[in-house]
Amino acid sequence: MHTVNDALEHCAQALDAAGVCFGHGCDNAWDEAVQLVLTAMKLPIDADESVLPLPVSPTQRQQLEDWLIQRIEERVPLPYIIGRAWFAGLELRCDDRAIVPRSPLGELILGDYQPWYEGPPPRRILDLCCGGGAIGLAAAHYAPECSVDLLDLDPAALALARENRDLLGLQARTECLESDLFSAVVGRRYDIILSNPPYVDARDLASMPAEYHREPALALGSGSDGLDITRRILAEAAHYLNPRGLLVVEVGNSWEALEAAYPGVPFTWVEFVEGGHGVFVLSAAELHQYREQLQR
Numbered sequence: 001m002h003t004v005n006d007a008l009e010h011c012a013q014a015l016d017a018a019g020v021c022f023g024h025g026c027d028n029a030w031d032e033a034v035q036l037v038l039t040a041m042k043l044p045i046d047a048d049e050s051v052l053p054l055p056v057s058p059t060q061r062q063q064l065e066d067w068l069i070q071r072i073e074e075r076v077p078l079p080y081i082i083g084r085a086w087f088a089g090l091e092l093r094c095d096d097r098a099i100v101p102r103s104p105l106g107e108l109i110l111g112d113y114q115p116w117y118e119g120p121p122p123r124r125i126l127d128l129c130c131g132g133g134a135i136g137l138a139a140a141h142y143a144p145e146c147s148v149d150l151l152d153l154d155p156a157a158l159a160l161a162r163e164n165r166d167l168l169g170l171q172a173r174t175e176c177l178e179s180d181l182f183s184a185v186v187g188r189r190y191d192i193i194l195s196n197p198p199y200v201d202a203r204d205l206a207s208m209p210a211e212y213h214r215e216p217a218l219a220l221g222s223g224s225d226g227l228d229i230t231r232r233i234l235a236e237a238a239h240y241l242n243p244r245g246l247l248v249v250e251v252g253n254s255w256e257a258l259e260a261a262y263p264g265v266p267f268t269w270v271e272f273v274e275g276g277h278g279v280f281v282l283s284a285a286e287l288h289q290y291r292e293q294l295q296r
Ligand SMILES: C[S@@+](CC[C@H](N)C(=O)[O-])C[C@H]1O[C@@H](n2cnc3c(N)ncnc32)[C@H](O)[C@@H]1O
Pocket: 098, 099, 100, 101, 102, 103, 128, 129, 130, 131, 132, 133, 134, 135, 151, 152, 153, 154, 157, 179, 180, 181, 195, 196, 197, 198, 199, 218, 219, 220, 229
């Protein structure tokens, strides 16, 4: 490992040979190697090929070997090792106080919630179950006229969200509140509610690769069919939306269970260009129209 090029090849080969799981932002060994090496070398993450011949110092080499041990033997997700992750084009601090941000909702934020949101220009957005803050902070960053509330039950995750808020300079327009779902914002109304709640069902939880068990348990599991939290969101969300508001919730693989649990409710499933699935939208009008079916 004498040059950046050597280090990239060494790390990529080691990751490939170890059969680690790629589910935390990168989908292949080379991309993880790039993040490891550029971080160890303190080079910009978008560095071009001109960095390949740069020499790797003994300290940097040792750093990379230590990180490979964490990644391969301990199965720590890469963003926890390098302490950062990217979401919707923003760099965020990342550690095991919250899950690694990877929601497809980023694409919706970058697309101004179109064609799903039909109300007046949004002024108030809620990120329910915010974790380290990726979704709510991206929403605030890309809509400078909006204020955003970020809620989570877990004080450790919220501490990370506050650090990310400060790093992005979004203190003036965002509030991070400890809250069991909507409990801290009773009486407030939003134009858009965004939520990536826990939604992994018991079967998926039991079969997840070791990397996922490094993430907070509170962030993943949600009862036997993965829908315990989503049921509560569906029952309550109408009280927190403006009349032309929009509810957006990610349920991942639990989308089939959701369709089966609410056969009369016309969930609209979002299709993503960048990948991802299991995100539905419901308008405030639909939440009112189907409120009886949603109260269970
Ligand atoms: C799947 S993680 C999503 C984190 C973040 N939205 C993201 O996309 O990176 C779910 C989050 O929901 C939080 N959570 C679990 N139960 C909750 C509850 N009853 N009320 C509020 N937040 C809750 C967890 O602490 C966790 O941070």
